[in-house]
Ligand code: MN
């Protein structure tokens with residue numbers, strides 16, 4: 001095995017890794033939805049001198065920092081560089097949505113004296129992992145008058161939690177014969193939320209829960225029609241391992257790359273090439289919708305910048321995009337010694353060995369992958385080596401075992417050089433995922449080096 005990031009550190013380096021990761025652990029614990037990630041990010045970036053683009057006027061100068069907030073679920077940050085926009089951007093892109101359970105539009109029902117919330121899962125999950133554990137409710141309920149109730153239940157130590165029940169082992173003989181894919185069915189991922197009846201004749205427990213929601217959040221049952229409530233694991237991200245070398249928490253995929261990308265652009269004051277950090281929604285369901293990477297929001301943001309810089313618009317846009325370079329920052333699968341046979345040991349990611357570059361992802365013969373140009377890969381290697389960043393190269397699994405995708409191919413459609421670059425994760429898409437603190441820090445150093453030195 002290659003030398004790990006840990007083995008290259010002195011006391012100062014170890015402290016830098018631990019301090020950075022403590023910031024990440026706290027941030028991750030507060031940002032459990034795409035909306036929360038955007039809110040927390042804006043708080044942090046405004047302190048570091050970023051302004052909402054629409055609150056700025058006139059030509060932007062070198063070092064000016066602006067952001068575009070798309071519907072509170074998707075963020076795009078820019079630091080204006082010394083060179084004109086037409087010379088291209090150095091772009092970091094990551095996604096801030098994670099697998100979870102979403103409430104349906106008519107979620108609430110009473111059965112056998114209990115009240116439950118019906119859900120539809122979001123993204124790829126092993127359903128059996130999401131039952132019999134404490135869960136929290138996060139999101140918004142939008143009322144017809146344009147106001148919204150912001151919901152976060154289950155995080156404070158004094159809050160109640162909710163969750164999905166599972167069958168006791170004593171009576172599970174029939175259930176245990178099912179395949180793992182069917183042992184918990186999608187329609188059975190319903191969240192238990194109440195059991196005290198009111199004095200109403202019909203559905204008294206549901207009536208009592210609705211009264212509680214009315215009292216606490218001023219919402220009616222019909223308001224769930226226009227709500228986005230995400231059922232996510234309750235509680236803080238935690239240091240993991242006796243040596244505290246890892247972090248276990250919900251949503252490392254892909255908030256670990258989003259957080260490190262954001263920190264990297266915050267450290268980047270007057271770059272040569274304009275720096276950009278894109279944090280997108282909806283990657284886990286195909287990068288769809290107005291806040292996903294397929295949306296025109298990014299292109300429109302660049303057009304608005306061009307317009308402001310009087311660099312022209314439509315022809316210049318193709319110059320900007322074609323001359324840009326991107327790290328599509330998404331997590332990789334770390335080799336798990338319990339399941340080592342799903343990977344090719346020469347071409348897979350190991351915990352603690354630094355940022356992972358995937359020349360290609362995809363499945364069944366690289367299907368659906370971006371497959372970065374060799375010339376660009378060489379340029380990226382140069383930047384990493386010049387900045388003494390530890391990196392490894394890997395594929396998502398051995399050939400024909402499975403596979404996956406990222407947002408890389410979407411930006412590559414602009415005829416831009418893009419490569420996947422992310423942090424390795426264990427338990428990917430489980431309620432609690434694990435990352436190595438060494439890799440988190442090395443990811444941040446890699447993104448910082450890219451913004452500074454990529455040409
Ligand atoms: Mn991902």
Ligand code: MN
Pocket residue numbers: 253284429
């Ligand atoms: Mn994912």
